[in-house]
Amino acid sequence: MSQLEDAVAAAEAGDKNKAYVILAALLKTEPNNVDAWVALSQIVDDEKQKRTFLTRALTLKSDHARAASLLHQLDSPPAPEVVEDLPLEAESDDVDMAELEPEEEVAEPAAEVESDPLPEVIAPAVDTAPDDTVLMPAAEVAALRQQIEPEPTDTVVDARPISGNAEDFESQATGDTIPPWLMGEDGAIIPEAEALESMLEPEGVDSAELEPEVPDWLREELADSWEDEPAPEIVEDEPLSTREIASVAPTTPKASKKPASKRSKKQLDRMFSWLILVFVLVGEIALYFLLQVVTELNLLG
Structure with missing residues:
Protein backbone atom coordinates (compact mmCIF):
# COMPACT_ATOMS: atom_id res chain seq x y z
CA MET A 1 0.00 0.00 0.00
CA SER A 2 1.12 3.56 -0.72
CA GLN A 3 1.33 6.28 1.90
CA LEU A 4 -1.86 7.88 0.59
CA GLU A 5 -3.76 4.59 0.94
CA ASP A 6 -2.38 4.12 4.46
CA ALA A 7 -3.54 7.62 5.41
CA VAL A 8 -7.04 7.02 3.99
CA ALA A 9 -7.27 3.69 5.85
CA ALA A 10 -6.18 5.33 9.11
CA ALA A 11 -8.74 8.13 8.66
CA GLU A 12 -11.53 5.63 7.99
CA ALA A 13 -10.49 3.75 11.13
CA GLY A 14 -10.85 6.97 13.14
CA ASP A 15 -7.13 7.57 13.77
CA LYS A 16 -6.80 11.10 12.40
CA ASN A 17 -3.48 11.73 14.09
CA LYS A 18 -1.84 8.81 12.29
CA ALA A 19 -3.39 9.87 8.99
CA TYR A 20 -2.13 13.43 9.48
CA VAL A 21 1.43 12.25 10.20
CA ILE A 22 1.45 10.04 7.08
CA LEU A 23 0.12 12.83 4.85
CA ALA A 24 2.55 15.37 6.30
CA ALA A 25 5.48 13.05 5.53
CA LEU A 26 4.11 12.43 2.03
CA LEU A 27 3.69 16.16 1.29
CA LYS A 28 7.19 16.83 2.56
CA THR A 29 8.60 14.58 -0.16
CA GLU A 30 5.86 15.26 -2.77
CA PRO A 31 4.55 18.82 -2.26
CA ASN A 32 2.69 18.72 -5.61
CA ASN A 33 0.59 15.64 -4.76
CA VAL A 34 -2.96 16.92 -5.35
CA ASP A 35 -4.70 13.85 -3.89
CA ALA A 36 -2.70 14.19 -0.66
CA TRP A 37 -3.82 17.83 -0.26
CA VAL A 38 -7.44 16.81 -0.82
CA ALA A 39 -7.15 13.96 1.71
CA LEU A 40 -5.54 16.33 4.20
CA SER A 41 -8.49 18.71 3.88
CA GLN A 42 -10.85 15.89 4.91
CA ILE A 43 -8.90 15.10 8.09
CA VAL A 44 -8.82 18.55 9.67
CA ASP A 45 -11.88 20.04 11.38
CA ASP A 46 -11.10 23.72 10.87
CA GLU A 47 -13.02 25.16 7.92
CA LYS A 48 -10.27 27.69 7.22
CA GLN A 49 -7.65 24.94 6.93
CA LYS A 50 -9.97 22.89 4.72
CA ARG A 51 -10.36 25.86 2.39
CA THR A 52 -6.58 26.47 2.36
CA PHE A 53 -5.73 22.86 1.44
CA LEU A 54 -8.43 22.62 -1.23
CA THR A 55 -7.30 25.92 -2.75
CA ARG A 56 -3.74 24.58 -2.82
CA ALA A 57 -4.96 21.45 -4.62
CA LEU A 58 -6.87 23.50 -7.21
CA THR A 59 -3.82 25.71 -7.70
CA LEU A 60 -1.79 22.64 -8.61
CA LYS A 61 -4.57 21.13 -10.74
CA SER A 62 -7.41 23.47 -11.63
CA ASP A 63 -9.63 20.75 -13.18
CA HIS A 64 -9.61 18.46 -10.13
CA ALA A 65 -13.29 17.56 -9.74
CA ARG A 66 -13.10 16.27 -6.16
CA ALA A 67 -11.35 19.37 -4.84
CA ALA A 68 -13.74 21.70 -6.69
CA SER A 69 -16.77 19.83 -5.33
CA LEU A 70 -15.52 19.94 -1.73
CA LEU A 71 -14.68 23.63 -2.00
CA HIS A 72 -18.15 24.31 -3.42
CA GLN A 73 -19.69 22.49 -0.45
CA LEU A 74 -17.74 24.76 1.91
CA ASP A 75 -18.99 27.86 0.09
CA SER A 76 -22.62 26.64 0.03
CA PRO A 77 -24.81 27.00 3.16
CA PRO A 78 -24.58 24.02 5.51
CA ALA A 79 -27.28 21.37 5.40
CA PRO A 80 -29.66 20.96 8.38
CA GLU A 81 -27.94 19.21 11.25
CA VAL A 82 -30.98 17.01 11.96
CA GLU A 149 -17.56 10.33 21.33
CA PRO A 150 -14.15 10.49 23.04
CA GLU A 151 -13.55 13.39 25.38
CA PRO A 152 -11.67 16.27 23.76
CA THR A 153 -8.09 16.59 24.87
CA ASP A 154 -5.78 19.55 24.99
CA THR A 155 -3.77 18.08 22.13
CA VAL A 156 -4.09 20.29 19.07
CA VAL A 157 -3.33 18.59 15.78
CA ASP A 158 -2.24 20.99 13.11
CA ALA A 159 -2.88 19.89 9.56
CA ARG A 160 -0.10 21.96 8.10
CA PRO A 161 2.77 19.87 6.72
CA ILE A 162 6.10 19.81 8.52
CA SER A 163 9.01 21.25 6.58
CA GLY A 164 12.63 21.76 7.61
CA ASN A 165 13.86 22.86 4.18
CA ALA A 166 15.88 26.09 4.19
CA GLU A 167 14.08 27.26 1.05
CA ASP A 168 10.69 26.80 2.74
CA PHE A 169 11.12 29.53 5.39
CA GLU A 170 8.89 31.83 3.35
CA SER A 171 6.06 29.29 3.50
CA GLN A 172 6.63 28.88 7.23
CA ALA A 173 6.37 32.65 7.67
CA THR A 174 3.05 32.78 5.80
CA GLY A 175 1.70 29.83 7.78
CA ASP A 176 1.49 27.26 4.98
CA THR A 177 3.99 24.96 6.71
CA ILE A 178 5.44 24.71 10.18
CA PRO A 179 9.04 24.02 11.30
CA PRO A 180 9.74 20.59 12.84
CA TRP A 181 10.79 22.05 16.20
CA LEU A 182 7.20 23.23 16.80
CA MET A 183 5.79 19.70 16.35
CA GLY A 184 5.78 17.24 19.26
CA GLU A 185 6.27 13.49 19.04
CA ASP A 186 2.49 12.87 19.23
CA GLY A 187 1.73 15.27 16.37
CA ALA A 188 0.63 18.11 18.67
CA ILE A 189 1.81 21.69 18.30
CA ILE A 190 4.19 22.93 20.97
CA PRO A 191 3.68 26.60 21.93
CA GLU A 192 6.43 28.74 20.44
CA ALA A 193 7.52 30.17 23.81
CA GLU A 194 7.78 26.69 25.34
CA ALA A 195 9.69 25.37 22.31
CA LEU A 196 12.19 28.24 22.45
CA GLU A 197 12.67 27.75 26.19
CA SER A 198 13.34 24.03 25.73
CA MET A 199 15.82 24.75 22.92
CA LEU A 200 17.74 27.37 24.93
CA GLU A 201 17.83 25.45 28.20
CA PRO A 202 20.62 22.81 28.28
CA GLU A 203 19.50 19.24 28.81
CA GLY A 204 20.26 17.49 32.08
CA VAL A 205 21.30 20.70 33.89
CA ASP A 206 19.46 21.91 36.96
CA SER A 207 18.48 25.58 36.99
CA ALA A 208 20.10 25.94 40.43
CA GLU A 209 23.44 24.82 38.98
CA LEU A 210 23.33 27.63 36.41
CA GLU A 211 23.33 30.33 39.12
CA PRO A 212 26.80 31.88 39.57
CA GLU A 213 28.55 31.14 42.83
CA VAL A 214 29.10 34.23 45.03
CA PRO A 215 32.39 34.20 46.98
CA ASP A 216 32.28 34.58 50.75
CA TRP A 217 34.11 37.92 50.79
CA LEU A 218 31.30 39.45 48.71
CA ARG A 219 28.66 38.28 51.17
CA GLU A 220 30.29 40.06 54.13
CA GLU A 221 28.73 43.32 55.21
CA LEU A 222 30.96 46.30 54.42
CA ALA A 223 31.40 49.37 56.63
CA ASP A 224 30.09 52.76 55.58
CA SER A 225 33.61 54.22 55.21
CA TRP A 226 37.14 52.85 54.97
CA GLU A 227 38.02 54.39 58.35
CA ASP A 228 35.56 52.03 60.07
CA GLU A 229 37.17 48.99 58.52
CA PRO A 230 39.36 47.05 60.97
CA ALA A 231 43.07 47.03 60.29
CA PRO A 232 44.40 43.77 58.92
CA GLU A 233 46.25 41.59 61.37
CA ILE A 234 50.04 41.54 60.99
CA VAL A 235 51.60 38.21 61.80
CA GLU A 236 55.20 38.60 63.00
CA ASP A 237 57.61 35.80 62.27
CA GLU A 238 59.46 34.30 65.26
CA PRO A 239 63.26 34.87 65.31
CA LEU A 240 65.38 31.94 64.24
CA SER A 241 67.74 30.29 66.67
CA THR A 242 71.51 30.11 66.15
CA ARG A 243 71.33 26.46 65.23
CA GLU A 244 68.61 27.12 62.64
CA ILE A 245 70.61 29.99 61.18
CA ALA A 246 73.68 27.76 60.94
CA SER A 247 71.65 25.07 59.21
CA VAL A 248 70.25 27.57 56.74
CA ALA A 249 73.52 29.45 56.02
CA PRO A 250 75.39 28.22 52.95
CA THR A 251 78.65 26.38 53.59
CA THR A 252 81.80 27.58 51.77
CA PRO A 253 84.01 24.78 50.49
CA LYS A 254 87.61 24.70 51.80
CA ALA A 255 90.43 25.24 49.31
CA SER A 256 92.37 22.07 48.75
CA LYS A 257 96.12 22.15 48.10
CA LYS A 258 97.18 20.47 44.93
CA PRO A 259 100.22 18.23 45.37
CA ALA A 260 103.28 19.29 43.43
CA SER A 261 103.71 17.25 40.37
CA LYS A 262 106.85 15.22 40.56
CA ARG A 263 108.24 13.81 37.39
CA SER A 264 109.44 10.32 37.71
CA LYS A 265 112.88 9.16 36.62
CA LYS A 266 111.40 7.15 33.81
CA GLN A 267 109.80 10.24 32.28
CA LEU A 268 113.13 12.10 32.43
CA ASP A 269 114.97 9.26 30.71
CA ARG A 270 112.37 9.20 28.00
CA MET A 271 112.69 12.92 27.38
CA PHE A 272 116.50 12.68 27.24
CA SER A 273 116.38 9.87 24.70
CA TRP A 274 114.01 11.96 22.50
CA LEU A 275 116.43 14.88 22.61
CA ILE A 276 119.37 12.67 21.55
CA LEU A 277 117.30 11.31 18.68
CA VAL A 278 116.47 14.81 17.50
CA PHE A 279 120.14 15.91 17.59
CA VAL A 280 121.19 12.83 15.62
CA LEU A 281 118.59 13.51 12.94
CA VAL A 282 119.60 17.16 12.66
CA GLY A 283 123.30 16.19 12.41
CA GLU A 284 122.60 13.67 9.63
CA ILE A 285 120.59 16.21 7.67
CA ALA A 286 123.37 18.81 8.02
CA LEU A 287 125.99 16.27 6.96
CA TYR A 288 123.93 15.36 3.88
CA PHE A 289 123.71 18.97 2.72
CA LEU A 290 127.42 19.45 3.38
CA LEU A 291 128.29 16.46 1.20
CA GLN A 292 126.09 17.84 -1.57
CA VAL A 293 127.87 21.17 -1.49
CA VAL A 294 131.32 19.52 -1.58
CA THR A 295 130.30 17.36 -4.53
CA GLU A 296 129.09 20.34 -6.55
CA LEU A 297 132.33 22.25 -5.82
CA ASN A 298 134.40 19.35 -7.03
CA LEU A 299 132.40 19.16 -10.20
CA LEU A 300 132.84 22.84 -10.85
CA GLY A 301 136.60 22.77 -10.06
Missing part, protein backbone atom coordinates in the same frame (compact mmCIF):
# COMPACT_ATOMS: atom_id res chain seq x y z
CA VAL A 83 -30.52 15.08 8.74
CA GLU A 84 -26.81 14.47 9.40
CA ASP A 85 -26.97 13.77 13.15
CA LEU A 86 -30.02 11.48 13.12
CA PRO A 87 -29.80 9.16 10.13
CA LEU A 88 -32.55 6.97 11.62
CA GLU A 89 -35.22 9.59 10.90
CA ALA A 90 -35.90 8.24 7.44
CA GLU A 91 -36.32 4.75 8.81
CA SER A 92 -38.66 6.03 11.50
CA ASP A 93 -40.78 7.78 8.86
CA ASP A 94 -41.02 4.54 6.92
CA VAL A 95 -42.08 2.71 10.03
CA ASP A 96 -44.76 5.29 10.78
CA MET A 97 -46.10 5.03 7.24
CA ALA A 98 -46.09 1.26 7.47
CA GLU A 99 -48.09 1.46 10.66
CA LEU A 100 -50.59 3.91 9.21
CA GLU A 101 -51.34 1.88 6.11
CA PRO A 102 -52.56 -1.26 7.88
CA GLU A 103 -54.61 0.91 10.26
CA GLU A 104 -56.50 2.43 7.31
CA GLU A 105 -57.02 -0.95 5.68
CA VAL A 106 -58.11 -2.67 8.89
CA ALA A 107 -60.42 0.10 10.00
CA GLU A 108 -63.48 -2.16 10.50
CA PRO A 109 -61.92 -4.82 12.74
CA ALA A 110 -60.55 -2.01 14.89
CA ALA A 111 -63.92 -1.83 16.67
CA GLU A 112 -63.64 -5.49 17.57
CA VAL A 113 -60.15 -4.90 18.85
CA GLU A 114 -61.48 -2.23 21.22
CA SER A 115 -63.35 -4.86 23.15
CA ASP A 116 -60.23 -6.95 23.39
CA PRO A 117 -58.76 -6.75 26.92
CA LEU A 118 -55.20 -6.83 25.51
CA PRO A 119 -54.85 -3.93 23.05
CA GLU A 120 -51.07 -3.80 23.58
CA VAL A 121 -50.60 -6.85 21.32
CA ILE A 122 -51.35 -4.71 18.26
CA ALA A 123 -48.12 -2.66 18.54
CA PRO A 124 -45.09 -4.93 17.93
CA ALA A 125 -42.20 -4.61 20.37
CA VAL A 126 -39.71 -4.21 17.55
CA ASP A 127 -41.29 -0.98 16.31
CA THR A 128 -40.94 0.76 19.67
CA ALA A 129 -37.16 1.14 19.39
CA PRO A 130 -37.13 3.48 16.37
CA ASP A 131 -40.15 5.38 17.77
CA ASP A 132 -38.32 5.97 21.06
CA THR A 133 -35.19 7.02 19.20
CA VAL A 134 -37.06 9.55 17.11
CA LEU A 135 -38.97 10.98 20.06
CA MET A 136 -35.83 11.47 22.21
CA PRO A 137 -35.25 15.15 23.03
CA ALA A 138 -32.23 16.95 21.69
CA ALA A 139 -30.66 17.22 25.15
CA GLU A 140 -30.63 13.44 25.60
CA VAL A 141 -29.25 12.97 22.08
CA ALA A 142 -26.41 15.38 22.89
CA ALA A 143 -25.73 13.57 26.17
CA LEU A 144 -25.58 10.19 24.41
CA ARG A 145 -23.30 11.65 21.77
CA GLN A 146 -20.91 12.92 24.43
CA GLN A 147 -20.80 9.45 25.98
CA ILE A 148 -20.07 7.79 22.64
Whole structure:
Protein backbone atom coordinates (compact mmCIF):
# COMPACT_ATOMS: atom_id res chain seq x y z
CA MET A 1 0.00 0.00 0.00
CA SER A 2 1.12 3.56 -0.72
CA GLN A 3 1.33 6.28 1.90
CA LEU A 4 -1.86 7.88 0.59
CA GLU A 5 -3.76 4.59 0.94
CA ASP A 6 -2.38 4.12 4.46
CA ALA A 7 -3.54 7.62 5.41
CA VAL A 8 -7.04 7.02 3.99
CA ALA A 9 -7.27 3.69 5.85
CA ALA A 10 -6.18 5.33 9.11
CA ALA A 11 -8.74 8.13 8.66
CA GLU A 12 -11.53 5.63 7.99
CA ALA A 13 -10.49 3.75 11.13
CA GLY A 14 -10.85 6.97 13.14
CA ASP A 15 -7.13 7.57 13.77
CA LYS A 16 -6.80 11.10 12.40
CA ASN A 17 -3.48 11.73 14.09
CA LYS A 18 -1.84 8.81 12.29
CA ALA A 19 -3.39 9.87 8.99
CA TYR A 20 -2.13 13.43 9.48
CA VAL A 21 1.43 12.25 10.20
CA ILE A 22 1.45 10.04 7.08
CA LEU A 23 0.12 12.83 4.85
CA ALA A 24 2.55 15.37 6.30
CA ALA A 25 5.48 13.05 5.53
CA LEU A 26 4.11 12.43 2.03
CA LEU A 27 3.69 16.16 1.29
CA LYS A 28 7.19 16.83 2.56
CA THR A 29 8.60 14.58 -0.16
CA GLU A 30 5.86 15.26 -2.77
CA PRO A 31 4.55 18.82 -2.26
CA ASN A 32 2.69 18.72 -5.61
CA ASN A 33 0.59 15.64 -4.76
CA VAL A 34 -2.96 16.92 -5.35
CA ASP A 35 -4.70 13.85 -3.89
CA ALA A 36 -2.70 14.19 -0.66
CA TRP A 37 -3.82 17.83 -0.26
CA VAL A 38 -7.44 16.81 -0.82
CA ALA A 39 -7.15 13.96 1.71
CA LEU A 40 -5.54 16.33 4.20
CA SER A 41 -8.49 18.71 3.88
CA GLN A 42 -10.85 15.89 4.91
CA ILE A 43 -8.90 15.10 8.09
CA VAL A 44 -8.82 18.55 9.67
CA ASP A 45 -11.88 20.04 11.38
CA ASP A 46 -11.10 23.72 10.87
CA GLU A 47 -13.02 25.16 7.92
CA LYS A 48 -10.27 27.69 7.22
CA GLN A 49 -7.65 24.94 6.93
CA LYS A 50 -9.97 22.89 4.72
CA ARG A 51 -10.36 25.86 2.39
CA THR A 52 -6.58 26.47 2.36
CA PHE A 53 -5.73 22.86 1.44
CA LEU A 54 -8.43 22.62 -1.23
CA THR A 55 -7.30 25.92 -2.75
CA ARG A 56 -3.74 24.58 -2.82
CA ALA A 57 -4.96 21.45 -4.62
CA LEU A 58 -6.87 23.50 -7.21
CA THR A 59 -3.82 25.71 -7.70
CA LEU A 60 -1.79 22.64 -8.61
CA LYS A 61 -4.57 21.13 -10.74
CA SER A 62 -7.41 23.47 -11.63
CA ASP A 63 -9.63 20.75 -13.18
CA HIS A 64 -9.61 18.46 -10.13
CA ALA A 65 -13.29 17.56 -9.74
CA ARG A 66 -13.10 16.27 -6.16
CA ALA A 67 -11.35 19.37 -4.84
CA ALA A 68 -13.74 21.70 -6.69
CA SER A 69 -16.77 19.83 -5.33
CA LEU A 70 -15.52 19.94 -1.73
CA LEU A 71 -14.68 23.63 -2.00
CA HIS A 72 -18.15 24.31 -3.42
CA GLN A 73 -19.69 22.49 -0.45
CA LEU A 74 -17.74 24.76 1.91
CA ASP A 75 -18.99 27.86 0.09
CA SER A 76 -22.62 26.64 0.03
CA PRO A 77 -24.81 27.00 3.16
CA PRO A 78 -24.58 24.02 5.51
CA ALA A 79 -27.28 21.37 5.40
CA PRO A 80 -29.66 20.96 8.38
CA GLU A 81 -27.94 19.21 11.25
CA VAL A 82 -30.98 17.01 11.96
CA VAL A 83 -30.52 15.08 8.74
CA GLU A 84 -26.81 14.47 9.40
CA ASP A 85 -26.97 13.77 13.15
CA LEU A 86 -30.02 11.48 13.12
CA PRO A 87 -29.80 9.16 10.13
CA LEU A 88 -32.55 6.97 11.62
CA GLU A 89 -35.22 9.59 10.90
CA ALA A 90 -35.90 8.24 7.44
CA GLU A 91 -36.32 4.75 8.81
CA SER A 92 -38.66 6.03 11.50
CA ASP A 93 -40.78 7.78 8.86
CA ASP A 94 -41.02 4.54 6.92
CA VAL A 95 -42.08 2.71 10.03
CA ASP A 96 -44.76 5.29 10.78
CA MET A 97 -46.10 5.03 7.24
CA ALA A 98 -46.09 1.26 7.47
CA GLU A 99 -48.09 1.46 10.66
CA LEU A 100 -50.59 3.91 9.21
CA GLU A 101 -51.34 1.88 6.11
CA PRO A 102 -52.56 -1.26 7.88
CA GLU A 103 -54.61 0.91 10.26
CA GLU A 104 -56.50 2.43 7.31
CA GLU A 105 -57.02 -0.95 5.68
CA VAL A 106 -58.11 -2.67 8.89
CA ALA A 107 -60.42 0.10 10.00
CA GLU A 108 -63.48 -2.16 10.50
CA PRO A 109 -61.92 -4.82 12.74
CA ALA A 110 -60.55 -2.01 14.89
CA ALA A 111 -63.92 -1.83 16.67
CA GLU A 112 -63.64 -5.49 17.57
CA VAL A 113 -60.15 -4.90 18.85
CA GLU A 114 -61.48 -2.23 21.22
CA SER A 115 -63.35 -4.86 23.15
CA ASP A 116 -60.23 -6.95 23.39
CA PRO A 117 -58.76 -6.75 26.92
CA LEU A 118 -55.20 -6.83 25.51
CA PRO A 119 -54.85 -3.93 23.05
CA GLU A 120 -51.07 -3.80 23.58
CA VAL A 121 -50.60 -6.85 21.32
CA ILE A 122 -51.35 -4.71 18.26
CA ALA A 123 -48.12 -2.66 18.54
CA PRO A 124 -45.09 -4.93 17.93
CA ALA A 125 -42.20 -4.61 20.37
CA VAL A 126 -39.71 -4.21 17.55
CA ASP A 127 -41.29 -0.98 16.31
CA THR A 128 -40.94 0.76 19.67
CA ALA A 129 -37.16 1.14 19.39
CA PRO A 130 -37.13 3.48 16.37
CA ASP A 131 -40.15 5.38 17.77
CA ASP A 132 -38.32 5.97 21.06
CA THR A 133 -35.19 7.02 19.20
CA VAL A 134 -37.06 9.55 17.11
CA LEU A 135 -38.97 10.98 20.06
CA MET A 136 -35.83 11.47 22.21
CA PRO A 137 -35.25 15.15 23.03
CA ALA A 138 -32.23 16.95 21.69
CA ALA A 139 -30.66 17.22 25.15
CA GLU A 140 -30.63 13.44 25.60
CA VAL A 141 -29.25 12.97 22.08
CA ALA A 142 -26.41 15.38 22.89
CA ALA A 143 -25.73 13.57 26.17
CA LEU A 144 -25.58 10.19 24.41
CA ARG A 145 -23.30 11.65 21.77
CA GLN A 146 -20.91 12.92 24.43
CA GLN A 147 -20.80 9.45 25.98
CA ILE A 148 -20.07 7.79 22.64
CA GLU A 149 -17.56 10.33 21.33
CA PRO A 150 -14.15 10.49 23.04
CA GLU A 151 -13.55 13.39 25.38
CA PRO A 152 -11.67 16.27 23.76
CA THR A 153 -8.09 16.59 24.87
CA ASP A 154 -5.78 19.55 24.99
CA THR A 155 -3.77 18.08 22.13
CA VAL A 156 -4.09 20.29 19.07
CA VAL A 157 -3.33 18.59 15.78
CA ASP A 158 -2.24 20.99 13.11
CA ALA A 159 -2.88 19.89 9.56
CA ARG A 160 -0.10 21.96 8.10
CA PRO A 161 2.77 19.87 6.72
CA ILE A 162 6.10 19.81 8.52
CA SER A 163 9.01 21.25 6.58
CA GLY A 164 12.63 21.76 7.61
CA ASN A 165 13.86 22.86 4.18
CA ALA A 166 15.88 26.09 4.19
CA GLU A 167 14.08 27.26 1.05
CA ASP A 168 10.69 26.80 2.74
CA PHE A 169 11.12 29.53 5.39
CA GLU A 170 8.89 31.83 3.35
CA SER A 171 6.06 29.29 3.50
CA GLN A 172 6.63 28.88 7.23
CA ALA A 173 6.37 32.65 7.67
CA THR A 174 3.05 32.78 5.80
CA GLY A 175 1.70 29.83 7.78
CA ASP A 176 1.49 27.26 4.98
CA THR A 177 3.99 24.96 6.71
CA ILE A 178 5.44 24.71 10.18
CA PRO A 179 9.04 24.02 11.30
CA PRO A 180 9.74 20.59 12.84
CA TRP A 181 10.79 22.05 16.20
CA LEU A 182 7.20 23.23 16.80
CA MET A 183 5.79 19.70 16.35
CA GLY A 184 5.78 17.24 19.26
CA GLU A 185 6.27 13.49 19.04
CA ASP A 186 2.49 12.87 19.23
CA GLY A 187 1.73 15.27 16.37
CA ALA A 188 0.63 18.11 18.67
CA ILE A 189 1.81 21.69 18.30
CA ILE A 190 4.19 22.93 20.97
CA PRO A 191 3.68 26.60 21.93
CA GLU A 192 6.43 28.74 20.44
CA ALA A 193 7.52 30.17 23.81
CA GLU A 194 7.78 26.69 25.34
CA ALA A 195 9.69 25.37 22.31
CA LEU A 196 12.19 28.24 22.45
CA GLU A 197 12.67 27.75 26.19
CA SER A 198 13.34 24.03 25.73
CA MET A 199 15.82 24.75 22.92
CA LEU A 200 17.74 27.37 24.93
CA GLU A 201 17.83 25.45 28.20
CA PRO A 202 20.62 22.81 28.28
CA GLU A 203 19.50 19.24 28.81
CA GLY A 204 20.26 17.49 32.08
CA VAL A 205 21.30 20.70 33.89
CA ASP A 206 19.46 21.91 36.96
CA SER A 207 18.48 25.58 36.99
CA ALA A 208 20.10 25.94 40.43
CA GLU A 209 23.44 24.82 38.98
CA LEU A 210 23.33 27.63 36.41
CA GLU A 211 23.33 30.33 39.12
CA PRO A 212 26.80 31.88 39.57
CA GLU A 213 28.55 31.14 42.83
CA VAL A 214 29.10 34.23 45.03
CA PRO A 215 32.39 34.20 46.98
CA ASP A 216 32.28 34.58 50.75
CA TRP A 217 34.11 37.92 50.79
CA LEU A 218 31.30 39.45 48.71
CA ARG A 219 28.66 38.28 51.17
CA GLU A 220 30.29 40.06 54.13
CA GLU A 221 28.73 43.32 55.21
CA LEU A 222 30.96 46.30 54.42
CA ALA A 223 31.40 49.37 56.63
CA ASP A 224 30.09 52.76 55.58
CA SER A 225 33.61 54.22 55.21
CA TRP A 226 37.14 52.85 54.97
CA GLU A 227 38.02 54.39 58.35
CA ASP A 228 35.56 52.03 60.07
CA GLU A 229 37.17 48.99 58.52
CA PRO A 230 39.36 47.05 60.97
CA ALA A 231 43.07 47.03 60.29
CA PRO A 232 44.40 43.77 58.92
CA GLU A 233 46.25 41.59 61.37
CA ILE A 234 50.04 41.54 60.99
CA VAL A 235 51.60 38.21 61.80
CA GLU A 236 55.20 38.60 63.00
CA ASP A 237 57.61 35.80 62.27
CA GLU A 238 59.46 34.30 65.26
CA PRO A 239 63.26 34.87 65.31
CA LEU A 240 65.38 31.94 64.24
CA SER A 241 67.74 30.29 66.67
CA THR A 242 71.51 30.11 66.15
CA ARG A 243 71.33 26.46 65.23
CA GLU A 244 68.61 27.12 62.64
CA ILE A 245 70.61 29.99 61.18
CA ALA A 246 73.68 27.76 60.94
CA SER A 247 71.65 25.07 59.21
CA VAL A 248 70.25 27.57 56.74
CA ALA A 249 73.52 29.45 56.02
CA PRO A 250 75.39 28.22 52.95
CA THR A 251 78.65 26.38 53.59
CA THR A 252 81.80 27.58 51.77
CA PRO A 253 84.01 24.78 50.49
CA LYS A 254 87.61 24.70 51.80
CA ALA A 255 90.43 25.24 49.31
CA SER A 256 92.37 22.07 48.75
CA LYS A 257 96.12 22.15 48.10
CA LYS A 258 97.18 20.47 44.93
CA PRO A 259 100.22 18.23 45.37
CA ALA A 260 103.28 19.29 43.43
CA SER A 261 103.71 17.25 40.37
CA LYS A 262 106.85 15.22 40.56
CA ARG A 263 108.24 13.81 37.39
CA SER A 264 109.44 10.32 37.71
CA LYS A 265 112.88 9.16 36.62
CA LYS A 266 111.40 7.15 33.81
CA GLN A 267 109.80 10.24 32.28
CA LEU A 268 113.13 12.10 32.43
CA ASP A 269 114.97 9.26 30.71
CA ARG A 270 112.37 9.20 28.00
CA MET A 271 112.69 12.92 27.38
CA PHE A 272 116.50 12.68 27.24
CA SER A 273 116.38 9.87 24.70
CA TRP A 274 114.01 11.96 22.50
CA LEU A 275 116.43 14.88 22.61
CA ILE A 276 119.37 12.67 21.55
CA LEU A 277 117.30 11.31 18.68
CA VAL A 278 116.47 14.81 17.50
CA PHE A 279 120.14 15.91 17.59
CA VAL A 280 121.19 12.83 15.62
CA LEU A 281 118.59 13.51 12.94
CA VAL A 282 119.60 17.16 12.66
CA GLY A 283 123.30 16.19 12.41
CA GLU A 284 122.60 13.67 9.63
CA ILE A 285 120.59 16.21 7.67
CA ALA A 286 123.37 18.81 8.02
CA LEU A 287 125.99 16.27 6.96
CA TYR A 288 123.93 15.36 3.88
CA PHE A 289 123.71 18.97 2.72
CA LEU A 290 127.42 19.45 3.38
CA LEU A 291 128.29 16.46 1.20
CA GLN A 292 126.09 17.84 -1.57
CA VAL A 293 127.87 21.17 -1.49
CA VAL A 294 131.32 19.52 -1.58
CA THR A 295 130.30 17.36 -4.53
CA GLU A 296 129.09 20.34 -6.55
CA LEU A 297 132.33 22.25 -5.82
CA ASN A 298 134.40 19.35 -7.03
CA LEU A 299 132.40 19.16 -10.20
CA LEU A 300 132.84 22.84 -10.85
CA GLY A 301 136.60 22.77 -10.06
